[in-house]
Amino acid sequence: MPEPSAGGSLSAVPGVGTIAALPRGGAVAVWQGTAASLSMMLGGLGVGWMASGSSLIRVPFFIALRDNPVLVVVCTVLVAFGGLLLVRAWLRLEQRVGDWSAVRPAVLFRIAALWCAPLMVTFPLFSRDVYAYIGQGRLMMAGLDPYVNGISALNNYHNLGPDSLWTEAPTPYGPLFLWIEQGVVWLSGGNLEIAIVLFRVVAAVGIALCAVAVVGLGRHYGLDPSRTLWLTVVNPLFVINFIASIHNDGLMLGLLLVGLLAAVRGRHVVAVVLVTLSIGIKPITLIALPFIGLIWAGRNAGWGRKIACWAATAGISGGLLAAVGAATGFWFGWLPAMTTSGTVWIWYAPFGLLAATAGAVVQIFSGPADVVSEAVKTVGRVVGIVAAAWFVLRGSSDKIMLRMALAFTAIVVTAAMIQPWYVTWLMAFFALVGVTDGxxxxxxxxxxxxxxxxxxxxxxxxxxxxxxxxxRAVAIALSVAFAAYIMLWDWKTRVLFGPGAAMGRVTASR
Incomplete structure (x- = not known):
C-alpha cells in the first residue's frame, strides 16, 4: 500500500475506506463489537457507579433498575457478556481482515468511535475514580491544595461518590490535570452527570491523540498503521479503561505518544513540551523524558551529546513544571504525593503478593508484619527504578522505543498494585515496537x-x-466461562491461542 507523506491525507491512500467495504465480512465483527458496547452501556445503567448526590438517584427508572435483585443480576450479565463479546469481536476483526495493508487507518478511527460511543452515556464502570476527579476539582474551586487535603476536607463529600481511599489521600495527579478537574467542575455547575460526560470527552480526546500518534509512529517504525491501530485504540482494554472507566491515563498516554511522534520527526523542543504536558496529567511519564533526550541526541551519539540533550530536556521540562507550579501556588507538591506509599496490593502483582505473603508469615510469629510488608514493597520499587535507569543508560542509542517500553514495564511489574489501565500504556509501547505473529x-x-x-x-x-x-460471583462466573469459551472451545477464535496462532487468520472466511 503506498504511504502518504507525513502531512498527506489519509483519504489519498488506496484501499478499503468504509466499514461496509471491509474484506471478508469484517463489518460483521465491527457491528458485533458495537452490540457489545451497547450491552455494556445498558448494563452500566444498573451496576455502574452512581453517587448518592446524583440528580438521577431518585428517578423511578433507576430506582426500579437498581432496587430489584433480578434486574441487578441482568445488568451484571449484560456488562460481563458485553465486555467479553467485545474481545471476541476484536479478535474476529483481525481474522476477517487478514491483510491490514488494504484497510485505511480512517476505518479504524470509525470503528473505535463506534465501539466507544455507547459507553459515553452510561454510569462509570469498573472504577469510581472519576468521582475523585470531581472531588479534587471542587477542592481547587474552594482554594484548597489537593496535594495536602483529601476530599474529606469538603462538606458532604460522601455525596460525591469517591472511593474511601481518596477521602484522606492527596492526589497523585499532575498540576495540568488539576486545572482540567477544576474546569470540568466549573463548566458542569456542580452537576455530577454533566461532569462525568465532560470527563469522558477528555478521555475521548486522549484516545484521538493516541490514534493520530499511532499512525505517525507506526509509519516511522515501518509498521502497518491500521494493524497498529487495531492493537491499540481499538483494543477492548482501551475502550473499557479509558471510556467506560474514565481514567485520565488516556489523555496522559495520548500526549506522551504525540510527544514521541514530534521527537522522531525532529521537533525536539515540541516533544519535550508535549511530554511535560503528559507529566502534568500523571507524573509517571517522567520516565519518558530521558528517552526523548536520547532521540534528540541521535543514533551513535557520544556521552557528551547525550548528557547535553538530557540537560536541555530536563531544563525545558523542569522550567515548564515550575511555571505551572508557581501559577497554581502548589509548586512541586505532586512529588511527595506521588511517592507516598500505599497499603493496597493485588494478587497478580509479584511484589504485592510477596509483600502480603511475607507480612502474613511474620504475623504468625507475632512479628512486625507491616514493617516487613513495606520493606518488600520498597525493594520492589527500588528494583523497578534501577531496571528503568539501566534501560536509559545502556550504551546503544538504537531500539529506544523498545527500551522505553521495558523501562515502563519494569516500573509497573515491580509495583505492589497493578491496575488494568496501567497495562494499556505497555501495550501501546510494545505495539509500536512491533507485535509479530507467534x-x-x-x-x-x-x-x-x-x-x-x-x-x-x-x-x-x-x-x-x-x-x-x-x-460479583455472577460476573466472575460468566466472565471466566466466556473467556474460556473464546480460548478453548470457539472453533473460530481458539486457533489464535495455540501454537498455530499465525494460521488463525485463515478462518476469516469460515
Whole structure:
C-alpha cells in the first residue's frame, strides 16, 4: 500500500475506506463489537457507579433498575457478556481482515468511535475514580491544595461518590490535570452527570491523540498503521479503561505518544513540551523524558551529546513544571504525593503478593508484619527504578522505543498494585515496537483477555441490601466461562491461542 507523506491525507491512500467495504465480512465483527458496547452501556445503567448526590438517584427508572435483585443480576450479565463479546469481536476483526495493508487507518478511527460511543452515556464502570476527579476539582474551586487535603476536607463529600481511599489521600495527579478537574467542575455547575460526560470527552480526546500518534509512529517504525491501530485504540482494554472507566491515563498516554511522534520527526523542543504536558496529567511519564533526550541526541551519539540533550530536556521540562507550579501556588507538591506509599496490593502483582505473603508469615510469629510488608514493597520499587535507569543508560542509542517500553514495564511489574489501565500504556509501547505473529501476538491476546476479565469483575455498584457477593460471583462466573469459551472451545477464535496462532487468520472466511 503506498504511504502518504507525513502531512498527506489519509483519504489519498488506496484501499478499503468504509466499514461496509471491509474484506471478508469484517463489518460483521465491527457491528458485533458495537452490540457489545451497547450491552455494556445498558448494563452500566444498573451496576455502574452512581453517587448518592446524583440528580438521577431518585428517578423511578433507576430506582426500579437498581432496587430489584433480578434486574441487578441482568445488568451484571449484560456488562460481563458485553465486555467479553467485545474481545471476541476484536479478535474476529483481525481474522476477517487478514491483510491490514488494504484497510485505511480512517476505518479504524470509525470503528473505535463506534465501539466507544455507547459507553459515553452510561454510569462509570469498573472504577469510581472519576468521582475523585470531581472531588479534587471542587477542592481547587474552594482554594484548597489537593496535594495536602483529601476530599474529606469538603462538606458532604460522601455525596460525591469517591472511593474511601481518596477521602484522606492527596492526589497523585499532575498540576495540568488539576486545572482540567477544576474546569470540568466549573463548566458542569456542580452537576455530577454533566461532569462525568465532560470527563469522558477528555478521555475521548486522549484516545484521538493516541490514534493520530499511532499512525505517525507506526509509519516511522515501518509498521502497518491500521494493524497498529487495531492493537491499540481499538483494543477492548482501551475502550473499557479509558471510556467506560474514565481514567485520565488516556489523555496522559495520548500526549506522551504525540510527544514521541514530534521527537522522531525532529521537533525536539515540541516533544519535550508535549511530554511535560503528559507529566502534568500523571507524573509517571517522567520516565519518558530521558528517552526523548536520547532521540534528540541521535543514533551513535557520544556521552557528551547525550548528557547535553538530557540537560536541555530536563531544563525545558523542569522550567515548564515550575511555571505551572508557581501559577497554581502548589509548586512541586505532586512529588511527595506521588511517592507516598500505599497499603493496597493485588494478587497478580509479584511484589504485592510477596509483600502480603511475607507480612502474613511474620504475623504468625507475632512479628512486625507491616514493617516487613513495606520493606518488600520498597525493594520492589527500588528494583523497578534501577531496571528503568539501566534501560536509559545502556550504551546503544538504537531500539529506544523498545527500551522505553521495558523501562515502563519494569516500573509497573515491580509495583505492589497493578491496575488494568496501567497495562494499556505497555501495550501501546510494545505495539509500536512491533507485535509479530507467534508467541508475541499470543501474549498480546492473553493479556487482553486476562485484564478484560479483571476489569469486568472488579467493581460493581449495587445497593447495600443486595448481596454484592452474589452479584460479583455472577460476573466472575460468566466472565471466566466466556473467556474460556473464546480460548478453548470457539472453533473460530481458539486457533489464535495455540501454537498455530499465525494460521488463525485463515478462518476469516469460515
Amino acid at each position: 508467541w508475541r501476538l499470543r501474549a498480546y491476546y492473553l493479556v487482553t483477555v486476562f485484564f478484560t476479565v479483571i476489569a469486568l469483575t472488579d467493581q460493581l455498584d449495587v445497593f447495600e441490601w443486595i448481596p454484592i457477593v452474589i452479584v
